Amino acid sequence: MGVLQDVSEQIRKDGVVGFSLKQLDTFITRVTTGMNWNDLRALARGDEPRRPNPRLQVHSESFVFHIKPSYYHESVTKLTHTFRLGLLSTYFFFLEIITGVFLMIFYAPTPERAYGDMLKIMSGVPFGEFMRDIHRLAAEGMVIVVTLHMVRTFLTGSYKKPRQFTWLTGVILLLATLFMSFSGYLLPWDQLAYWAVTIGTSMADKAPPPAVGNAAKLLLLGAPSIGANGLLRFYLLHVLFVPLLIVFVFFVHYYKVVRVGISLPASEEEVGQDTAKRVPADKRRYYLPDIFTDEMMVLGVVTFVLLAMIVFNIYPGAPLEHHANPNKTPLHTEAPWYFLWIQGLLKLGDPTLMGVILPTLVFAFLAIIPYIDFNPSRRAKDRRVAISLFMVALAGFVVLTWMGTPHFLVESPPAEEVVQLMLPEEKAGPVRQTEWYKLTVGEWDTRSDNATASFELQKLMHHYAHLIEEEHAKALEKGLEGLPNGYGKMIIEDWQPGLKKVTMRVFWTGKDGTEQTFEKSFYIHEEAGYARH
Amino acid sequence: MRNIMVKLTTSLFAVLGMALLVVLVGAGEEARMATREANFEARAIENGAAIFAENCAGCHGIQGKGIPGVAPALNSPEFFKTRLQEVGWQGSLRSFIESTVNAGRPVGSGQYSAKMATWGQEYGGPLRPDQIRDVASFILNWEKQYVAVAAATPTPAPTPTPLPPDADPVTIGKAVYQAQGCAGCHGVPYQAPAVVGPSLEGLANRAGTTVAGQSAEDYIRTSILNPNAYIVPQCPTGPCQANLMPQNYGQILSPQELDALVQYLLTLK
Numbered sequence A: 001m002g003v004l005q006d007v008s009e010q011i012r013k014d015g016v017v018g019f020s021l022k023q024l025d026t027f028i029t030r031v032t033t034g035m036n037w038n039d040l041r042a043l044a045r046g047d048e049p050r051r052p053n054p055r056l057q058v059h060s061e062s063f064v065f066h067i068k069p070s071y072y073h074e075s076v077t078k079l080t081h082t083f084r085l086g087l088l089s090t091y092f093f094f095l096e097i098i099t100g101v102f103l104m105i106f107y108a109p110t111p112e113r114a115y116g117d118m119l120k121i122m123s124g125v126p127f128g129e130f131m132r133d134i135h136r137l138a139a140e141g142m143v144i145v146v147t148l149h150m151v152r153t154f155l156t157g158s159y160k161k162p163r164q165f166t167w168l169t170g171v172i173l174l175l176a177t178l179f180m181s182f183s184g185y186l187l188p189w190d191q192l193a194y195w196a197v198t199i200g201t202s203m204a205d206k207a208p209p210p211a212v213g214n215a216a217k218l219l220l221l222g223a224p225s226i227g228a229n230g231l232l233r234f235y236l237l238h239v240l241f242v243p244l245l246i247v248f249v250f251f252v253h254y255y256k257v258v259r260v261g262i263s264l265p266a267s268e269e270e271v272g273q274d275t276a277k278r279v280p281a282d283k284r285r286y287y288l289p290d291i292f293t294d295e296m297m298v299l300g301v302v303t304f305v306l307l308a309m310i311v312f313n314i315y316p317g318a319p320l321e322h323h324a325n326p327n328k329t330p331l332h333t334e335a336p337w338y339f340l341w342i343q344g345l346l347k348l349g350d351p352t353l354m355g356v357i358l359p360t361l362v363f364a365f366l367a368i369i370p371y372i373d374f375n376p377s378r379r380a381k382d383r384r385v386a387i388s389l390f391m392v393a394l395a396g397f398v399v400l401t402w403m404g405t406p407h408f409l410v411e412s413p414p415a416e417e418v419v420q421l422m423l424p425e426e427k428a429g430p431v432r433q434t435e436w437y438k439l440t441v442g443e444w445d446t447r448s449d450n451a452t453a454s455f456e457l458q459k460l461m462h463h464y465a466h467l468i469e470e471e472h473a474k475a476l477e478k479g480l481e482g483l484p485n486g487y488g489k490m491i492i493e494d495w496q497p498g499l500k501k502v503t504m505r506v507f508w509t510g511k512d513g514t515e516q517t518f519e520k521s522f523y524i525h526e527e528a529g530y531a532r533h
Numbered sequence B: 001m002r003n004i005m006v007k008l009t010t011s012l013f014a015v016l017g018m019a020l021l022v023v024l025v026g027a028g029e030e031a032r033m034a035t036r037e038a039n040f041e042a043r044a045i046e047n048g049a050a051i052f053a054e055n056c057a058g059c060h061g062i063q064g065k066g067i068p069g070v071a072p073a074l075n076s077p078e079f080f081k082t083r084l085q086e087v088g089w090q091g092s093l094r095s096f097i098e099s100t101v102n103a104g105r106p107v108g109s110g111q112y113s114a115k116m117a118t119w120g121q122e123y124g125g126p127l128r129p130d131q132i133r134d135v136a137s138f139i140l141n142w143e144k145q146y147v148a149v150a151a152a153t154p155t156p157a158p159t160p161t162p163l164p165p166d167a168d169p170v171t172i173g174k175a176v177y178q179a180q181g182c183a184g185c186h187g188v189p190y191q192a193p194a195v196v197g198p199s200l201e202g203l204a205n206r207a208g209t210t211v212a213g214q215s216a217e218d219y220i221r222t223s224i225l226n227p228n229a230y231i232v233p234q235c236p237t238g239p240c241q242a243n244l245m246p247q248n249y250g251q252i253l254s255p256q257e258l259d260a261l262v263q264y265l266l267t268l269k
């Protein structure tokens, strides 16, 4: 009764509208943990807060905000100091969780279902393909952003005392991020996934001594090769174990960052000093509203760009190749781009040394950098050695990445290579990208003008002839015999309603003077839609 | 940047932009999903063509026209029009093809020198479930040839009438029996003979006494969920074999479907 009387008393005093507004204001104050409507308006307009400052109360009352410092040193808030890369790393991780949970709903990690579930996500789930694209793009984005964040903290010397441990936890986060991408790679259970991960796990096998390597691989796969057990383990690592690890290590990492403060630009401090934590009152930039709105803007714009890249096909879309097939090794197996450098190393020599020991040393070296760099100065001009080392490492990374691609030191028979370039096992390739009905039925020969073929097919045949010459020249360069007197045929048959059979046949003169051939057939359906993807 | 309003406005525009993009995607989703579905069906046919050329063309002919004395035609009007009635298969043509390819036909009609082998990995063959689906898609794609001819006199495709939710369990059970392809092995009781598995005619009479301690209902339920629990002695072509009847109906059937199926089988007196 008392409450009701109170309420009617209030309404009598303020009127219904006034009373409701007051109630609303109370509500806002509760939600924001301390700021009422006028405080919010003042915040948005950039006015000074009232006293006592309700914005600081938000930091002490709200869980989310208590993680953030209530003010920063003015000098570290410039976009060009951190590029907000730590924030972006965190954000991409959350984006992955949200889109990942969406995908989880429609996905079961078994060899019988996984691939079919991917097809269903892309063809039967509204926004399914969109979510999958975001998940894939943000995963690659996260690898890039985390790496750039490391580069920035290296270049600003922010790993030095007192931030050594921050850096060390950062290296763990980098490894976890890479492993997230790698374990996610297997889940679609297509050829791309299967073979990239086969290479990856065969490296675990190579870890010395053999007993340890073998045990590591068995532990990862639950069997000598990838199968139902391996898929389940990768799935659990991907959706549960590694994310939890990242969350935990992130909090350690970020706690350190907040404790010691973000490092000031080196030029603003004496060498060997660290004044990040003592921020003079006139240098303070408060999280509310300055940094908060900076962050909102950065995240908003980044998300918009990310989505736009997908919607306008600037990002070509998450790939999906044929169903995983252990009996069919692709002509080229390429690791995801961020591991190409390891694949490049592998081409240089012994897999144990190049594939396991060296990469391990690289990451171990990264981890201990703060503990072996005794140079107290964070200024670039005092850090010639460190920065030169960085340049060398960067160049090495770029070169090794290139060496990891099939362009370097891969010797597949040239005729097979030609066919692969015309009609790859996976992806589209020029023949599939030609409109289906322009593939005129008939037997076509690169040596003739193919006058009765469609114009598009004639162009294809020219391209075919050109590829034979090119692969011949490349083979000669490598000292192989190549394709002397090489020519090619393309035989196109109507096979079924909407289905054509295309046979590629490459001819050349062998060492003994006899004609050699290589042949491969493909089936192309009118509606396969390769060109569009 | 000091100007809070500018930053908030930019954020707001970014959010509006995102919303716009999402709406854009949403508006095209229906069409995109339809295209994707067509794409994937087309790719299944492509895969199926390769599987067929590699595994099946040797007996059934390169174009599926059959080889006399070796294997029947799959690319023929009869196969698409009358074959199902001929064998008394109540399910779809796809389920007929997939079951036949999966389990093979260990006992042929005697017209052919060869035997249709067991292809499915689940029965020890070489093909994965997705490959069997793909090769079935390829075979089914021949049908368009014959439909195109028949299109002059269009006959409405017999659409299976959906069962009312309150249909009695026996009716539902019978539909499940047909939809799940049980008929492929057990025939249709009192209508079409069993081919691979034991005939289920009179099942209700013997089910209660087959395994000591199991009621008729328990026995039938166990036979479906765990076929190897008890191996029936006599099948149409000699002793029954273990592992022939699929072991995964427990995962495929919903509890309601299973109950209905059992109810139906209990009527086979």
Ligand code: HEM
Pocket: A082, A084, A085, A086, A087, A089, A090, A093, A146, A147, A149, A150, A153, A156, A158, A159, A163, A166, A167, A168, A169, A170, A171, A173, A174, A177, A246, A250, A253, A254, A257, A261, A262, A263, A264
């Ligand atoms: C999932 C990965 C990571 C997340 C989410 C993350 C997050 C953050 C955040 C939010 C900050 C605050 C300052 C800023 O934005 O620069 C920070 C600072 C820092 N991070 Fe990371 N980080 C990650 C990975 C790494 C890596 C791979 C390294 C280096 C190996 C690293 C080293 C550091 C250092 C040294 C600082 C202190 C910078 C300073 O005080 O100037 N972090 N991190």
